Amino acid sequence: MLKLQAVQIIQNGEPLFHPLSIDIKAGEIASIMGTSGCGKSTLLSAISGNLADVFSLEGDIQLNDQSVLPLPMEKRRIGILFQDDLLFPHMSIAENLAFALPQALPKSERQEKIVEALKQAGLPGFEKRDPGTLSGGQRARVSLLRSLLAEPRALLLDEPFSKLDQELKDQIRTFVFDTVRRMNIPALLVSHDIRDCPEGQVINLANQEGQDVR
Amino acid sequence: MRIRLTLPNRLSLFPIVTSTCFLSAILIGLFSTWTQAFGYMPSIGSNHFSLEPWTRLFTHPGFVNSLKATLVSGIGATLLSLSITFLLFAVSYQTRFWRILDQTLAPLLAIPHAAFAIGFMFLVSPSGWIMRLFSPGVTGFDIPPDWNITGDAWGISLMLVLVLKEVPFLVLMSLGGLGRLDVRGSLAVGRSLGYHRVLVWVKIILPQLYPRIRLSLFAILAYSLSVVDIAQIIGPTVPPTLAVQVFRWFNDPDLVSRLLGASGATLILLLVVIAIAILYLLELIVQCFLKRQVTSGNRHFCVLFPNLLSKLFIIAMVGISLTAITVLLIWSFTWRWRFPDLFPGSWSLRFWSKGLMQVQDPIWNTVKTGITASLLGVFLVIGCLENELRLKRAGIHTNTPTMLWLTYLPLLIPQIAFLFGVQVTLAAFRLDGHWPSLVWSHLLFVIPYVFLSLGPIYRSYDQRMTDVALTLCGSPWRVFYRIKLLILLKPILFAFAIGFSVSVAQYLPTLFMGAGRFDTITTEAVNLASGSDRRIVAVYALCQLLTPLLIFLSALLIPRFVFRNRREMQG
Structure with a gap:
């Protein structure tokens, strides 16, 4: 369970939004809405541990009943999916995915996991491919696979569909949401577009009333 | 039309x-x-081809030592400059410490090599400022010791001067090379996957940066293996580096020496070509090794040592450059300055006028x-x-x-x-x-x-x-x-x-x-x-x-x- 308790982000003594509290259960995808510049991406970087120096954080963020605030980004095990897929351009698809896998796995199993993950994502046999030759939708799927292969305890989605065109968007949305639910981890999505948000809790960061839009 | x-x-x-x-x-x-x-x-009456300049070059007394000093200072300076530059980026890029480097980069680059080498010599020579700082208190010296610090046979001081001058250049070229890489994005992704910032640099960003600065590195290599002016100031003397020796042959009143010089100069070119080929080979080996590292998922890493090293180097680089200029300034206004006094006994404008x-x-x-x-x-x-x-x-x-x-x-x-x-x-x-x-x-x-x-x-x-x-x-x-x-x-x-x-x-x-x-x-x-x-x-x-x-x-x-x-x- 991912828990935000009265979280506020302060810049130059001014809070960016009202104190925010939300509980997200495993397998649930909550959404935060807001216009651009309202601080929603900053909130995600605070949760992931990548908050820039100019901001400070108040309140508490807990994952499975433990505060993650004392941990550096790399120890939090919180995955993020950005607008850009950020695949490493100099590595093959398999290498991109292998980078994410935990070291504990033996070599044969690593290979197996990659093959299996690509197959499930509808990208069988893509191991040796150069990321540069993939379409936007294929890249987005690989990017999600990469976040998930690191076995994160929670997943953050930072407007992950905003750069995809409408047809692709629906397809990727379904893929992402299904995959997250199957992984059974809490996920938090931010977007400025209500159509991106899945069913479930939606919080508008501007007025911050929990609302059920559907 | x-x-x-x-x-x-x-x-x-x-x-x-x-x-x-x-x-x-x-x-x-x-x-x-x-x-x-x-x-x-033909201008000196030698109009037939022969291998004689080469046999004379290889049998010249001191040739082996010249070659040794050339290779140590040249290749050492190149590899050290590259490692230090990478270390600085991996550990300190965009940290608070980086600002020191950011702001001193342009002035550091603007100091001419020769002036820097002269300042460095005044700093580290047996009668230099550093020795004065510890004399006679720590060392007990009342007269400068008879040590070969500047002009050491292996060309170590020469190498240090080269490193101190080349690192700012390489940092500048790297900053240009990073322009098209999404450093912030890669760091965010890498860290969210559980890798320490430095590890993301080593495994993801540096392998992409290297091809972009490869040519600058080769230029540094060619320069370091063949430099004459600063090698004359701070390089080994008997025998000097190959480049300085060649330069002397070219200036020898005995015109036959010029043939010797020409073969030496060609040898230097060959050394550069071979060294570049070796660097290419090294790149392939490191790439192979790194590929295995990157896909192994290894996230273990100790940050303390590199962190310290990087900070130390930035301080040393900026510090040495500043003190080298300061000591030049002091000497230029000196009238009398006895060893081991820390400052001149009397000052004068006479040498400026x-x-x-x-x-x-x-x-x-x-x-x-x-x-x-x-x-x-x-x-x-x-x-x-x-x-x-x-x-x-x-x-x-x-x-x-x-x-x-x-x-x-x-x-x-x-x-x-x-x-x-x-x-x-x-x-x-x-x-x-x-x-x-x-x-x-x-x-x-x-x-x-x-x-x-x-x-x-x-x-x-x-x-x-x-x-x-x-x-x-x-x-x-x-x-x-x-x-x-x-x-x-x-x-x-x-x-x-x-x-x-x-x-x-x-x-x-x-x-x-x-x-x-x-x-x-x-x-x-x-x-x-x-x-x-x-x-x-x-x-x-x-x-x-x-x-x-x-x-x-x-x-x-x-x-x-x-x-x-x-x-x-x-x-």
């Missing part, structure tokens, strides 16, 4: 003129040096040559860039990797391996020792740096500005100099200043092409450095340092003044 060259077509002449300017010198120089290396030099009288001619030569060469350089480079733009608009693919190699060519071939050949050829036509030849030889090294400094910014100019202006005024020429040149005034002046400082620093071209007829502040400072009065040497070194510095300052201040009421032009 008469063919008239229109303005855009005339542009196509620029790359031709520019590359001819390079290639002619390099080809003539290499060819002439190579023929001499095999014993063919004496020095300034002596440096007038050299400084005039330096400024005249520097300004002409860098003006010509900026003119040619802008012409080439405009031509590139014209071709791009016409949809013609300009082969950029080839262009880049061509730009770097004069920096990849050791000066000593071809300049003497050029001189011999020029002398055959009685063209050496003329000022235009001198300017030409400086231009050879000014153009690459002007290109490297101006190119990226010039290419990123918003072409729509020109398009809008054209619809308003219609005269391409007027639009070019009233809109584009003025908008780009700052980078153009900066590139000019870079070109000027490169010209000021030239030692071998000035001596070889000038046939000894033109003294610049650099040739004078280097020649005085070993064995002359420290106080006068300090004055010369400071003059060598101040000349480009003044030009840099004006390059910064002129645009600021011209656009003082234009906020968007400040940045």
Whole structure:
């Protein structure tokens, strides 16, 4: 369970939004809405541990009943999916995915996991491919696979569909949401577009009333 | 039918003129040096090919030690500079500590090599400032010890000076190379996958950065293996590095020594080629190793040691540079300074007044040559860039990797391996020792740096500005100099200043092409450095340092003044 308790982000003594509290259960995808510049991406970087120096954080963020605030980004095990897929351009698809896998796995199993993950994502046999030759939708799927292969305890989605065109968007949305639910981890999505948000809790960061839009 | 060259077509002449300017010198120089290396030099009555210069070279007493010092200082400096640069980026990039480096980078780069080497010598020599700091208290010395610190047989001090000068250059080139990489994104992704920041640098970012700075690294390698001026100041003496030894042979009154010099110069070129090949091989091996590391998922890492090392190096680099200049300043105002006193016993302005009288001619030569060469350089480079733009608009693919190699060519071939050949050829036509030849030889090294400094910014100019202006005024020429040149005034002046400082620093071209007829502040400072009065040497070194510095300052201040009421032009 991912828990935000009265979280506020302060810049130059001014809070960016009202104190925010939300509980997200495993397998649930909550959404935060807001216009651009309202601080929603900053909130995600605070949760992931990548908050820039100019901001400070108040309140508490807990994952499975433990505060993650004392941990550096790399120890939090919180995955993020950005607008850009950020695949490493100099590595093959398999290498991109292998980078994410935990070291504990033996070599044969690593290979197996990659093959299996690509197959499930509808990208069988893509191991040796150069990321540069993939379409936007294929890249987005690989990017999600990469976040998930690191076995994160929670997943953050930072407007992950905003750069995809409408047809692709629906397809990727379904893929992402299904995959997250199957992984059974809490996920938090931010977007400025209500159509991106899945069913479930939606919080508008501007007025911050929990609302059920559907 | 008469063919008239229109303005855009005339542009196509620029790359031709520019590359001819390079290639002619390099080809003539290499060819002439190579023929001499095999014993063919009709002007001294040797007109048959033989291997004799080579056998004499290899059996020359001290050859092995020369080679040893050359390889240690040259290859050591290159590998150390690369490792330190990578360490700095991996550990300190965009941390609070990085700001120190960020702000001192330009001034560090602006210090000429020779002046820096002289300052460094005054710092670490047995009677230098560091020894004075610990004497007699810690060391117990009342007179300077008889140690070979500067001029050590392995070329370690030379290597250190090279590293301290090359790291800022490599950092600058890396900053340019990082421009197109998404560093923030890679760091965020890598860290969210559980990797420490430094590990993300090592496994993901540095492997992408290396190909972008590879050519700069090769240039550093070629320079470090063949440097003459600072090796004369701080390199080993008996025997000196190979490059210095070759330089001495070239200047030997006994003309047969020149054949020996030519074979030595060719050997240096060979060393550079082999070293570059080895670096390529190393790259492949490291790539292979890294690939396994990257896909292994290993996230273990200890940050303490590299962190400390990186901070130490930044402090050392900035600190040593500052103290080296300070000690130059102190010496220049000294009247009496006994060992082991920490400061001079009495001060005087006498050496400044004496020095300034002596440096007038050299400084005039330096400024005249520097300004002409860098003006010509900026003119040619802008012409080439405009031509590139014209071709791009016409949809013609300009082969950029080839262009880049061509730009770097004069920096990849050791000066000593071809300049003497050029001189011999020029002398055959009685063209050496003329000022235009001198300017030409400086231009050879000014153009690459002007290109490297101006190119990226010039290419990123918003072409729509020109398009809008054209619809308003219609005269391409007027639009070019009233809109584009003025908008780009700052980078153009900066590139000019870079070109000027490169010209000021030239030692071998000035001596070889000038046939000894033109003294610049650099040739004078280097020649005085070993064995002359420290106080006068300090004055010369400071003059060598101040000349480009003044030009840099004006390059910064002129645009600021011209656009003082234009906020968007400040940045």
